[in-house]
Amino acid sequence: MKLDPRTWRFRRNDSSKPSKPSKLSKLSKRSKASNTDKAASAAPTISRSDLIRESLEGVGARPSRLLITLAGTVLGIASLVATIGFAQTAGGQIAQQFDALSATRVTVEPGKAKAAGGKERATARLPWDAVDRVAGLAGVEHAALYAKLDSVKNVTTVQVNDPSAASKAAPPVVAASPELLETVAGHIGAGRFFDAGHDERGDRVVVLGKNAAERLGVNRVTGQPAIFIEERAYTVIGILDKVGTRNTLLDSVIVPVNTARGELALSTVNSLDIRIAVGAGEVVARQAPIALDPNAPDAYKVSAPSSANALREGVEADVNVLFLAIGIVALIGGGIGIASVTLMSVTERRGEIGLRRALGARTRDIAGQFMIESVTTGVLGGLMGVVVGLFALIGVCLVQQWTPVLAPWAAPLGVAVGALVGLAAGSYPALKAARIEPVDALRDA
Incomplete structure (x- = not known):
């Protein structure tokens, strides 16, 4: 028998007929399910502030290990x-001390082509008269002809016919026009340059480079010393x-062009050296071939000075390649160090x-x-690296x-790269830590 709450009467409990759930029981079940869902959704989690705080505490928990980890980064x-600093500083320094002589030199040479035998001609x-042809160009200050006399091999101080004597390499002989001294900004230590x-007149006179004079044993020009070129006497003036x-002139014996044409079978000159005003390189390089031969200006090869900006960029590029290679290797080592220490920390904190x-x-x-721990380590390494780099x-x-x-973006770039290295190095250890099962970790502990 069961008391019916609606009628307050007892009635027979028929087990064969299941009773229908009342509205009250439905509401009760629905309330329990809702509370269960709320409890499930209210499972304890760590807040962002606590996560960051505990991550920072984890980074500073072992200072000695942290310092070792930071070394590579x-x-x-x-x-x-x-x-970045060395490249920009070196580029600026070279631009400031840009060699004025190199910046004011233009060289014109005959064009060359390969002959049938593979040799260039x-x-x-x-x-x-090339000097006279270019002398009137705007920006030209001095010009001189220059030629190598490769066929001349016999240069001595005293003519000695001794077959048993040991042969010595003779200094090279070159021919030049009288304007060469001003064109190459040369200086005569003793005597004078030929005029x-x-x-x-085709006089047999020579000017010796100081190294050639030492090899020939000529240390002064008083008394009109002579040397022999192809068994002909030439006075050293x-x-x-x-x-x-043209530093090779210091090792050479220099003779006048017309003297070389008449005495040493000079048939052509190798180059025309032009000394120009600063900034006139492009103009002279464009106009000189036309002045030499208006009908075939492309037959000449012109070497003009590079601008200071081009030189700076070239220096920066060369220095960047070297130091960036070193930096990349060190960053890889630093990333491996962060990853190794983070993996070790995961194992210790299972x-x-x-x-x-x-x-x-x-x-x-x-x-x-x-x-967060690995990124923090990378940022610390980046900050310390920026300071060390600046001091260096x-x-x-x-x-x-x-x-x-130093570019203003260099320091933020260093910190950002450090953070990226820490992020990349900590990805795998973080995933490994997240996959640890609670039961296994507690059992191992």
């Missing part, structure tokens, strides 16, 4: 920052001790990870904690007495 970022000849009169360009998972921490909470740059500039130059 610091070295890599320092190399990166120093690379000249496709044009420089006229003997237009010597050249027009000067010793060249310094040049701005018990902690299992306990957090058992208390309701989600996999992304665990992964996020280790990711300043130290080198102080020693060399240079003005340090």
Whole structure:
């Protein structure tokens, strides 16, 4: 018998006919299900602030290990920052000390083509009056003809016919016009350079480069010393001790062009050297071939100076390749170090990870904690690397007495690269930590 609450009467309990659930019971069940869902959704999780705080505590828990981990990243970022600074500083320094003589030199040579035998042959000849033809061009200050006399091998101080004597390599003989001294910004240490009169008359006079004079044993020009070229006597009238360009002249014996034409079978000149005003390189390089031969200006090859900007960019590119290679290697080492230490930390903290998972921490909470730790390590390495790189740059500039130059974006770039290295290095350890099962971790602990 059962008391019916609606009628307050007892009625027979018929087990064969199941009773229908009342509205009250339906509401009760629905309320329980709702409470269960709320309880499930209210499972304990870690907040962002707590996650960041505990990650930072984890980073600073072992200072000695942290310093070892940072070493690779610091070295890599320092190399990166120093690379940018050294390249920009070196480029600026070279631009400031740009060689004025090299910047004011234009060389015109006959064009060359390969002959049937594979050897190169000249496709044009420089006229003997080439100096006069280019002298009137705007920007031209001096010009001189220059030719190598490769066929001349016999150069001595005293003519000796001794077959048993040991042969010595003779200094090279070159021919030049009288304007060569001003064109190459040379300096005569003793005597004088030959002039237009010597050249027009075809006088047998020579000027020795200082190294050639030492080899020939000529140390002064008083008394008119003589040397023998192909068994003909030539009077030494000067010793060249310094040049701005064409350093090979210091090793050479220099004779006037017309003397070489009459005495040494000179048939053509190798080049026309032109000294120009600063900034006139492009104009002279374009106009000189036309002045030499208006009908075939393309028959000549012109070498003009590079601009300071081009030189700076070239230096920066060369230095960047070297130092960036060093920086990349160091960054790879730093990333491997961060990954190794983070993996070690995951292994050591399996018990902690299992306990957090058992208390309701989600996999992304665990992964996020280790990711924050590795990124923080990378950022610290980036900051320290920027400081080390700046000190290295300043130290080198102080020693060399240079003005340090560094782009303003170099420091933020170093920190950003450090963070990226930490992010990449911590990805795998973070995923591994997130996949640890709570039961296994607690059992191992």
